[in-house]
Each structure stands twice: as structure tokens, then as C-alpha cells.
Amino acid sequence: MRLIKSRDVPAMTGLTADQLREWTVRRDFVRPDVPAQKRGSQAQFSWKSLLVLRLASVLRVRFHVELEAHRELLQALRGSLDGLSFHALWGGSLVVYGDARAELVTPRVAAAREGEDAIVLQLDPHLAVLSQGLGLPEPVAQLTLFPVVGLKTASVLDQPDLRRTEIGRTKTEILRMEERR
Incomplete structure (x- = not known):
């Protein structure tokens, strides 16, 4: 897995260097995948941590959500990404139901539960920015292996x-x- 050094993270997340340090070290919203070992060294982040930082930024800026109250939720979200591939998340959403509960809704999983208020964040715009920054190809539909021929x-x-x-x-x-x- 490719790791991104902390100096390159602001360009991919929209956070300033000070915000990144505040959110990852001081407030511990999202932990770096490889913490800085000594003074002057840089922490390193995977695409999963970068995605959570981008989503946290949207929650904070657009919806004025106080992230301090959602620390465990953000850490749980980061943990839930461990079993998923980057491409599996295309077309998916993050549904935040409240202080303690959120769910990743992929195209293969049912949408947000009816009757419950929630904030729904689409993942595709964030995945597009990360795929460009990481040099990953964007997903394409399944290509046919053989041309269709009349039988x-x-x-x-x-x-x-x-x-x-x-x-x-x-x-x-x-x-x-x-x-x-």
C-alpha cells in the first residue's frame, strides 16, 4: 500500500498543515498509518486515512459538525475501511446517523435506513481527488472479453x-x- 507523507496530505485533503497536525496528533481524530518517529520526520497516511480526513473536513466545514464529539466515530470509520478496496467504494456513501453511528453504504448494500435522519456524504468526489493524487486509475465498467456475435x-x-x-x-x-x- 502506498503511503503519503504529511507534507503532501494538505493538497489531497484541503486541510492546512496546522489543521492536519491538530486533527491527527493533538486531537487524535484520525491517526497516521505510520506516526512520525522523531522530531523532523514525517507521518505517513494511507488512502483510507486520507479519505476519512476529507470526509471529516466536509462534516466540519459544510455541516458545522463538532468533530470532538465524533472522535470515536471517525476512528471506527477508519477501521471499517480496512477490509475494503479503493475501487469497491465507488458509487458508495457515508451515512452519519448521529454522534455514535455511521455506516458505509456501497452500491451492493441497501441505502440509508428509512425513518432516520442522517447526513449522507457521497464518496465519489473524494475518491476522484484521491485517485488523481495517488495516480490510481478511475474505475471503468467491466469490459467485454469477446465481441458479441449473432448466433x-x-x-x-x-x-x-x-x-x-x-x-x-x-x-x-x-x-x-x-x-x-
Whole structure:
């Protein structure tokens, strides 16, 4: 897995260097995948941590959500990404139901639960920025392995008289056999 050094993270998340340090070190909203080892070294982040930082930024800026109250939720979200591939998240959403509950809704999983208020964040714009910054290709639809060709379904009886069938009989021989039945 490719890791991004902390100096490159602001360009991919929209956070300033001070905000990144505040959110990852001081307030511990999202932990770096590889913490800085000593003074002057840089922490490193995976695409999963970068995605959570981007989503946290949207919650804070657009919806004025106080992230301090959602620390465990952000850390749980980061943990829930561990079993998922980058491409599996395309078309998905993050649904935040409240202080303690959120769910990743992928195209294969049902949408947000009816009857509950929630903030729904689409993942595609964030994945597009990360794929560009990480040099990953954007997903494409499944390509066909073989071109579609019209199939002929001809019976043995439609074949010319002299042409042999798979079992070595001519059309005339087959007609005689059917008449005997």
C-alpha cells in the first residue's frame, strides 16, 4: 500500500498543515498509518486515512459538525475501511446517523435506513481527488472479453443434403429415421 507523507496530505485533503497536525496528533481524530518517529520526520497516511480526513473536513466545514464529539466515530470509520478496496467504494456513501453511528453504504448494500435522519456524504468526489493524487486509475465498467456475435441456431434439418451432421449422417438419412418412428 502506498503511503503519503504529511507534507503532501494538505493538497489531497484541503486541510492546512496546522489543521492536519491538530486533527491527527493533538486531537487524535484520525491517526497516521505510520506516526512520525522523531522530531523532523514525517507521518505517513494511507488512502483510507486520507479519505476519512476529507470526509471529516466536509462534516466540519459544510455541516458545522463538532468533530470532538465524533472522535470515536471517525476512528471506527477508519477501521471499517480496512477490509475494503479503493475501487469497491465507488458509487458508495457515508451515512452519519448521529454522534455514535455511521455506516458505509456501497452500491451492493441497501441505502440509508428509512425513518432516520442522517447526513449522507457521497464518496465519489473524494475518491476522484484521491485517485488523481495517488495516480490510481478511475474505475471503468467491466469490459467485454469477446465481441458479441449473432448466433445462428440452425437445426440439422436446415443443412444441405450432402453436409454431414456431427454423428455422420446426411439430412436424408435423418428424415428416413424420423419417418420410421
